[in-house]
Amino acid sequence: MLPSAVRRLGPLTQRAKHALNDSRSRIVLAVAAGWFISLGVRMVYPVLLPHIRTAYGLDLTSAGFLLTVLWAAYALGQLPGGIVSDRMGERITLVVSTLIAGLMLLLVVGAGSAIVVFAATALFGFGTALYGVARFTIISKTYPDNGGAAIGVTLAAGDLGNAILPVVASVIATAFVWQLGFGFVVPLFALVSIGLWFVVPKQAADADESEMVLSRETARYVVSELRRPPIVVVTLILVLGFSLALTLTGFYPTYLIEEKGLSPAVAATLFSLYFALGVFVKPLAGSAYDQFGIRRTLPVIFVLAIVALLSLSVVESLWSLVLVTVLLSSLLGNIAITMPYLTDLLPEEIQGTSLGLLRTTYMLFAAASPPLFGILADHGYFDEGFVLLAAVAGTMALLVLFLPRQ
Incomplete structure (x- = not known):
């Protein structure tokens, strides 16, 4: 049975390798480098929060609100990011995003008051949001026939950033001063900006697309496209999936410490393992989507997640929790399948604008889920909360059945 599974994985890994082994690989690597630091720094904030509080x-409450500001600004920046990408092209959008992010981190480092930290954090979140849409559209255009694998590679780079940058920032902040936990990333943003400028094609869209003006007709066109049933269904899957992801990543370490009795260090290690596995899960998920389509890949991910979430309340040993964490990491493959599918559904001339609007929508809806889960946990229903998350995963699996066959 194991040799059979290995044979099945072979074509998937080959697709992921192909995304890095041709003349277009420079674009993938440059975009992935930007996503590595963009997403990784957002996970640095929770690690440095105790230093900022002090x-x-x-x-x-105020410290938690800083994180809310970060993610809300990121959500609200998706639509403007899509519009800028459509009108000015991906290269300018990606470069501007990384430059804004680096400059805002400099403000955080040199801030003399909490107000400046909050304002700079909001602008940092908004700036990185510009990157969110453009990275999908440039990869989709660069790899029209192998987009899932290529997008999976870039997404995996973000998980690598999540696993590495917070640890590095924590070590630097402890050894020196907390400001350097942010400051060491600023030169990386500058280097990535230069790389993106020279690697990403100047004209990623057709001339008539870049000259497209915002109008009522354009708005009607966007709305009419977004009302198509497949787009509505996959957007619902994204709302539920992002809600599940935000809640899980927000409370999993706390759950392991308070309910399973693990030390903070061990809980943090399992948390890092979850993201580190995304380096492998996302490219494989994207390759599976390219080969088998969304209806045959997403349900597998959700079934594995259901098993893991239902197991949390009964497993106790460390190694069983490691296994559950491995199964939970399958959820990281969701975005590597749904985003290329959604991007391919959208007309190219309004791809960035439409994707930005949809990302703003599902992220804002999902942002309400962690506080609701927190209410359950505060009232002693931590385990029941994870059972509820399993039900959410089951709902997503059922929604996949409403998508058309490819």
Whole structure:
């Protein structure tokens, strides 16, 4: 049975390798490098939050609100990012995004008050949002026949950033000063900006697309396209999937410490393992989508997640929790399948604008899920909360059945 499974994985890994082994690989690597630092720094914030609280005398509520500001600004920046990408092209959008992010981190590092930290964090979140849409559209245009694998590679780079940058930032902040936990990334943003400028094609869209003006007719066109049943269904899957992901990543370490009795160090290690596995899960998921389509790949991911979420309340040993964490990491493959599928559904001339609007929508809806889960946990229903998340995964699996066959 194992040799059979290996044979099945062979074509999937070959597709992922193909995305890095031709003349277009420079684009994938440059975009992936930007996503590595863009997403990784957002996960640095929770690690450095205790230092920020001490420096500016923030209570827990205010510190939590800083994270809300970061993610809300990221969600709200998706639509403007899509519009800029459609009108000015992906190269300018990606470069501007990385430059804004680097400059705002400099403001955070040199901030003299909490107000400046909050304002700079909001602008950092908004700036990185510009990257969110353009990375999908440029890869989709560069790899029209192998987009899932290529997007999976770039997404995996983000998980690598999640696993590495927070650890590095924590070590630097502890050894020196907390500001350097942000500051060491600023030169990386500058280097990536230069790389993107020279590697990403100047004209990623047709001339008439870049000259497209915003009008009522354009708005009607966008809305009419977004009302198509497959787009509505996959957007619902994204709303539920992002809600599940935000809740899981927000509370999993706390659950392991308070309910399973693990030390903070061990819980943090399992949390890092979850993201580190995304380096492998996302390219494989994207390759599976390219080969088998969305209806045959997404349900597998959700079934594995259901098993893991239902197991959390009964497993106790460390190694069983490691296994559950491995199964949970299958959820990281969701975005590597749904995003290329959604991107391919959208007309190219409004691809960035439409994708930005949809990403803003599902992220804002999903942002309400962690507080709701927190209410359950505060009332002693931590385990039941994860059972509820399993039900969400089951709902997503059923929604896949409403997508057309490819």
